[in-house]
Amino acid sequence: MNIDDPAVDQRRLADLRASLTAGYAAQSARLRELTELTADTGDPGAAYGHSALVAATRTSIEQINGALRRIADGSYGVCEKCAVRIPVARLEALPHARFCVPCQSKQHG
Numbered sequence: 001m002n003i004d005d006p007a008v009d010q011r012r013l014a015d016l017r018a019s020l021t022a023g024y025a026a027q028s029a030r031l032r033e034l035t036e037l038t039a040d041t042g043d044p045g046a047a048y049g050h051s052a053l054v055a056a057t058r059t060s061i062e063q064i065n066g067a068l069r070r071i072a073d074g075s076y077g078v079c080e081k082c083a084v085r086i087p088v089a090r091l092e093a094l095p096h097a098r099f100c101v102p103c104q105s106k107q108h109g
């Protein structure tokens with residue numbers, strides 16, 4: 001039994017790529033909506049909330065983009081710091097994860 005069967009892995013990656021691409025399209029549409037809907041309410045609080053939302057959407061597009069790039073170049077699912085394979089469960093919870101859990105927690109520490 002080989003759980004690292006490349007065929008299975010390829011199929012999983014293809015599914016992931018499809019869902020990331022869909023997420024990318026959704027976030028891009030959202031960003032376009034947000035940037036077009038710059039309703040000038042004259043309320044600085046609303047303007048701040050709006051720009052925070054735009055920034056969050058941009059970050060999420062960037063993360064999706066990065067994941068798609070790593071799928072394309074074959075480095076997806078490998079920790080960028082210590083080069084271990086990131087557990088599938090973590091990738092399922094966080095598809096754009098760039099680091100394994102220990103490296104990620106060191107980043108915050």
Ligand SMILES: [Zn+2]
Pocket residue numbers: 079080081082083084099100101102103104
């Ligand atoms: Zn790591």
